[in-house]
Amino acid sequence: MTLMQKFLTAAAATALSAGAALAEPGLIIDLGGKFDKSFNESAYTGAQRWVEETGGEYMETELASEAQREQTMRRMAERGANPVVVLGFANASTLEQVAPDYPDTDFVIVDAVVDQPNVQSIVFSEHEGSYLVGMMAAMASESGTVSFVGGMDVPLIRKFACGYAQGAKAVSDDIQVISNMTGTTPAAWNDPVKGGELARSQISQGSDVVFAAAGGTGVGVLQAAADEDALAIGVDSNQNHLHPGTMLTSMVKRVDNAVYDAFQAGEEIQPGVQVKGLEDEGVAVAMDEHNEELVTDEMQQRVDEARQQIASGEIQVHDYTEDDSCPALTF
Template identity: 35%
Template sequence: MKKILALLMIAVLAFTVVGCSGGDKADDAEKPAEQTEGEDNEATDEQLKITMVTDVGGVNDQSFNQSAWEGLQKADKDLGTKSDYQESHQDADFVPNLETALDAENDLIWGIGFKLADAVKAAAEENPDAKYAIVDFSYGDKTPDNVVGVVFKQEQPSFLVGYIAAMMSETGKVGFVGGMESEVITAFDYGYHAGVAYANKVADKDVKVLRQYAEAFDDPAKGKAIANSMYQQGADIVFHAAGGTGDGVIEAAKEQDKYAIGVDRDQNDLAPDNVITSAMKRVDVGVYNVVKDLKEGKFPGGTTVVYGLEEGAVDIAPTSDKHVPKEILDKVEEIKKLIIDGEIKVPVDEDSYEEYLKTLE
C-alpha cells in the first residue's frame, strides 16, 4: 500500500513540473522579441513625446509638412525629444489621427496646416489637459489655453521672389499657381503680385502675372497642367504656393526648360537647373522653437507666435545665387531692410494690395 501511495505522489509531482514548464514557455512566446540596439521606439520617462498630424500633402510633400517634420527631427537630435507623425490622406483623417496622437499620451500634438484648424480646436477643447499646436492658423483671442498657433508672414518672401521674377523675366509674363484659396495662400499670391509691381515701378517694366488656383495641395498632375498652360501663354517663370501640387509645376519647368520658383523649403534640389529661388517659410524653425519652449517649461499656450523676416524665419533660398544675378540679389537685401523697417508694407489680400499700388503712383 505504501509503495502504491509513493508511486502516486511521484506521478503527481512529475505532472506538476511538466505543467509549470509548459506555462513558462507560453509566457515566453507572448513576450516581444528583444529589440536590438538602435531599434528602441519608446520614449523614456525623461523624453517629451511629440506627434504631428500632416495635412493631405503628406510628410514627404517637399513643402510645409516636410519642413515641420524636419523641425521635429532636429528637436529630437538637439533636445532629446521623441517625435512621430500621423499622415493624413484626406480631410476625414484629421480627427482620427488627432485621437490616435492623444491616445499615445503625447506631450504635444501638432496640426500642420490651416485645414486642421477646426479639428485641432475641437480636440483641444475636449482634452484641456493635453497640449496642441497648429501651423498656419491663428484663433486670435479665442485661442484655447492649451493651444499655440504658429504663423508666418509668407507675403514677405513672396514679395522678394516676385521682384526677382519680374527682374529676370524675358517675356514680360510670369505665373502664380496657388493650392487652395485661403488667407495663407492669398498672402503668398498678393505678396508676389506686389513684388512684381514694385519691380515694374523701380525698373520701368511692365511684367504681367498669370494666376490660377489648383484647389488642391496633393495633385501634382493638376499643378503640371496649369504650369504648362502658363508657359504656353508666354510665362517664363512660375511661382507656386501649392504644397505637393507644386511638384508638378517644377516638373513642367524641367520639361519645358523654363524657370520655376519654389516654396516653403529650398526646392532647388528638385530641379537644380530650373528652380531659381524659393520663397522660404521656415516651418521647421517655428516647430522647433515651440518644442524648445515646452522643454524649458515655457509653452506659450493661448497665444499665436508670428515669424517674419525680422525673426529670420522667412527669406529667399540660399541657393538663389546659382541663377539670380548678384545685382538683383543685392537689391533684394535692400528691399528686406525696407520691409523690416516698415517702409514697404507688403499686402496680404486684395484690399491691402490695392492700397499698396497707390503708394507706387
C-alpha cells in the first residue's frame, strides 16, 4: 500500500468514526410535559443523569398534541438520532408504522410492545408494585376504605388499580376499594384540578388512603389528600417529598433507568421485549426520610415478605392486561 493509500484509508476511518460519534440519542416525551413530577419527569431525570455522567448530548421533543406523534418520530429519525426513545403506550401504533421506514435507526418504546426488528420494548410489572402499596394502604387505613385515582382509563392504568386492590384485600377481605379514572382522552394525564376533585370525593366516602396513578393529574390528588389530612401514595417517580407527613409511599417505576440504559447502549441497543419487575427493582416501594415515620415495622416486614413471595411465584398477582379482568375490583 502506498503512502497516499494509507493516508486515504486513515482519513476514511477517521471520517467514519467521527460520523458515528455524531449520533446522539433522542427522547420523545409524551403528553403532559417533562415536569409532570411522575412518568415523564422520571424519564427526563434518567436522560439528565446520562448527560451528567457522560458529558453527552441528546435531542429532545415534548409532544403537545396527538397530531404530532408521527411527524415527531420521523423528524427525530431523519435528524440522525440513534437510538430514539419514545415514551408512552399511546405511541405504539404510530411506531409500528414508522419504524420499518427507518431500518438503520434503533427505537426504544417505554410502556408498550412493538414487534419490529429495530425496536426494543420496555414494560414494567406495575401490578406487582401496586400490590405492595395496596398492602401498605390497607394496613395504614383506619376507616377500612382506600381508593385509587387513575389518569386515562386504559388497560395499563387498570393494571395499577387491579394490583392495588389485590394487595389491599390480601390484608383484609373486608377492605373497601374505591376506584375512579380521570377521563378517556390524553387530557386526563394533565388535569390536577379534576384529580383533586376525585380524591376529595373519595375521601368524603370514607377513604383515608389514596393511590394516584395519573401523571400530572396526580399532583392534584396528592395535594387534596394533604389538605384533607388523608394519606396518599405517589407513582412512577418518588413523590414522597411533595407532602412529607401525608405521603405513605410511592410506587416507583424506574423509567429513569430505562432511558439511561438505552442512551448508554447507544447503537448497540438490542431489539425485543424487556420486562422490569420487583426482582431488578424496575418497580419498587419508596422508603426515605419523608415517610419513615408513617411506615411501621410490621408494614415493612409484610411488604418484604410479599416481595419475596411474588418473586418466587408463591403469590400470583393478576395482570389486568392479560385478560381485561380483575378478581379484586369492578371497573
